[in-house]
Amino acid sequence: MIFFVVVAMVSCGRKPMEGYRQQPQLPPMHPDYTDITIPCNIAPLNFEIDSVDEIEVLIKGERDWTFRKRGTKMRFGEREWRKMLAEERGNELLIHVTTLRDREHCGWRSFTWQISEDSIDSYLSYRLIEPAYEVWNELQIVERNVENFDERLLGDNISTDRSCMNCHTSNRAEQPATFMHVRGKRGGTIYSHEGKVRKINTATAHTSGSAVYGEIERGGRYGIFTTADIVPILHLDARERMEVYDRSSDLIVIDFEEGTVSDNEAVSGAEYQETFPAFSADGRTIYFCRAVSRPQPDSITNMMYSLCAIDFDPATGRLGDEVRTVIDADSVGRSFSFPKCSPDGRWLMTTVSNYGTFPIWHSETDLWLIDLQSGAVDTLAAVNGRYSDSYHSWSSSSRWVVFASKRDDRVYGRPYIAHVDSLGQVSRPFVLPQRDPSRYRTTLKSMNIPELYPHAENYDARVLRRIYFDKEAETFEYKENR
């Protein structure tokens, strides 16, 4: 009997808070999840509010949803959250947050969550690394299920001689092909396709070094990559941190089926530096960034990379002979990097900075959205943050982008998600939710190179370790681009 009385009292306690003092401002929540559009399959948007004893969230949609937690952290129940997203899909929800502090209830200004009809790709990979300068010690490639909080390691450099690993990238196809570079003595490019995981040495005697940045076309056979001699240096100006430049850089095409690497005079040689290649949605064009070579680091601020394009024949794997300039860097006064086409072929999102080829360290870095039909450029003023919005990735539906942003503190990169509608309107971005909402405030690691994809990677860190130590890297032959 006593038990039932206690249960009844506790249940009564779940009534919405009443008789509170209303505040005119939005709740001081971390992370900031106010007035955003969210995918219909996103994990709970857990948040915290400092110095409160209790948080209550009343969500008004088709029906009312009430969540209450003691303490400073609002962790939504996952089952209840999923149910709410399913029932309220396509609706705009009005969120009332009420807090209790020192026995005083406080109501905050309401805000909205637009539950999008569009779902986001279920998986997001990113690299966990301390935002150090030249050295690293522990770094991991993590695959996160964005529908919940599950994480697993795709790579952990503790198990691979502490080698650097980077650029986990997927082509987001139904039969996905992915790659990731693992450096070190026994490293190589890890290529995964149709259930097979291969380790490839992409360096040849005729090309300058191994593959770096790149993409794989949707068929999974061809990849377009940069080969670059990358040099890090340090700024003395306290407003800047690190500078990274390419002593030289060219583009190469890798045929994973035939095991060959080829290049083309149009995108190699000393006159220009070419980097950050990306396939168009139909695979017939390669967008990339190109600048006239200049002596560096002295002329580093004059290194302006234009957005260029070159034809590609997906049947033969041949690059065209003519480079077209899509947007001249000098004409807009910005240097381009990381162009990425939306899978529906309509949009191209790119990173722009004041100069150079390594925008991650540039605090002025922004994202621009280019309409590939009209050529119109949207500078995304309402989307870009104060500091460094850079590496981005499209979801396979073309309705969501994720990008690495240092907007919160200028140093630590975090994955932000934004909705892109059919007209190219990009919503206010929000940071990837975490089970522990204080994670971003306490972690000493950056989450960089975020990459969205619909199907889970078919290997993990354990497999990667075995491949690293036990498998010899396949050697690819150089093939002339005829």
Added chain:
Amino acid sequence: MKQVDKYARLVLPALMAVAAWLFFGVFYRWHLLYFEGNHLFLWTADYARETICHLGGLGDYVMRFLIQFYHLPLLGGVIVALLLLALQQGVQRVMQLSTQSNALWPLSYVPSIIYWAILCDENFTPVGLLAMVAAIWTAVGIARLKNSWLRSAITFVGLIALWLAVGGGAVVAWVAVVVIELATKRDWRALTATVLAAVVVAVMWLSRPWHLSDAMMVTGGIYFRHFDIELGAFYKLWGATSAVIVLTPLVSRWVREWINVVAAVAVVATAVAVLPKHYDANGEDTMAYYCLTRNGQWNEVIERARKHDPQTRPAMICLNLSLVMTGQSGEQLFDFPQYGPAGLFMTYGEDLIFCGEVLFNLGFINEAQRYAYEMMVTYSYLQRSAFTITRLAETNMIAGRDQVARKYLNALRHTLFYRSWAENLLELMDTPKAIDEHRLYGKLRRNQPVKNFAFFSEKFDKMLEEMVDQRPKNREAYEYLMAFYLLYKDVDSFAERLIIPTKGLPRAYEEAFAMICRINHVNPATLPSNLNRATFDRLERYIHAYNMSGNNPEVMSKDWGRSYWFYTNFIRF
């Protein structure tokens, strides 16, 4: 002899505890401070969870909790001394339980003496010591249980839990439990429990998470500061401890009091002979220089150098930085045995710790921050260390990156000894213009470079030139640059940059200037009156003495060893 044996048994523990306290709390205090500075214990649930949730994590957490008190070295010495004493007393208790006598009790000091020697190397953490203490007293606790079934159950559960809690040091508990059991009760259930516990641990070992190496399974990765775990020392230690525990009951029946007394003398003599050899005097001295420099205790650094010449390059860098920071470099640079520009800076590949202090204090805030980051990243054990986190908070605050500075300061608010420091800085950031007006941070903010340029640690003199060109009022950078010129023997660049103030030149500068004048046949009479003519006369006397000495540095050093001229003629680098 019986009385001697009895009194020795009573007195020696106290003697060892006091000796260990003095050793670590007084003579190794800079080691303790340095060790503490490379840790950061946070009073938060997240930190506890993060630390405890791995093999040996509980031991790691408890020890990190204790290490924070190294901040007060005398208290830190007490902690180490008590742990060593607890280990000795535990081993002695195990020996008593297995022999029902005090036979060979002096051997119970062997494990503590070995760990004492191990702790002289700052790369070894005291977690392994705590693990052994926990292991040995767990064995003693189990032996006290009279009920056979209960003892067996506790043995099984306790040994597994112990291994999970403190790591490989738990092996000592297995040995002790088995020896006590065999020597006394011979209960098959308890013995079976030890075997079963070992089987469970073996199964866990074989099915361990793929990323854990054998070395990590042995030590939990926390007994040693670096990734390449030094297992040999632990094998010797555990082997010696096991040998003491196993052999004692086998030979106890033949042991007489006089043998105990002889053994006690032998153990004390061995300790007295061995431990001083493990005392790292140079390391202690260097750490003293670092800690004093880190705290901006410039005069204490110089005083220390006056008593004993710095023996290591990092110590020399601390001294020269202190001379510059106190404005005494021009006067006293050659009062100390300089051996070239290596005493001013090391390249990025050689050092991150000491040169980080140079960069910070000369206004190279971006580089100081980079060095702190790299230091934090390079040594995983230092992932969160007071030295790096406080420096990162400072550099970000000076550079105006308030948000990230607050991130570090908010973490420091959860510490015992850095809380008020962090709150002061947070208050400073909340007060408009307070940083600009702050004695240290305001100056450092003003001393930063104005224009951007690429930094190369291999060309630090060029970096200083750039800094001085951009920030002519950065006195510290100017003096450091002049010290570079002098130590490089680059008198042309020195003369080019030399500014002669109205009150005249400090001694070292004037000696260099007099030398330049003589080389260029400048008549001293034509020079400004604020230059001391006596220096020119001294130079003439030096040249005369040099010619008379037959180029003999030993003869010359007596009267001229503290002059720039002597350095120029005789010091090679």
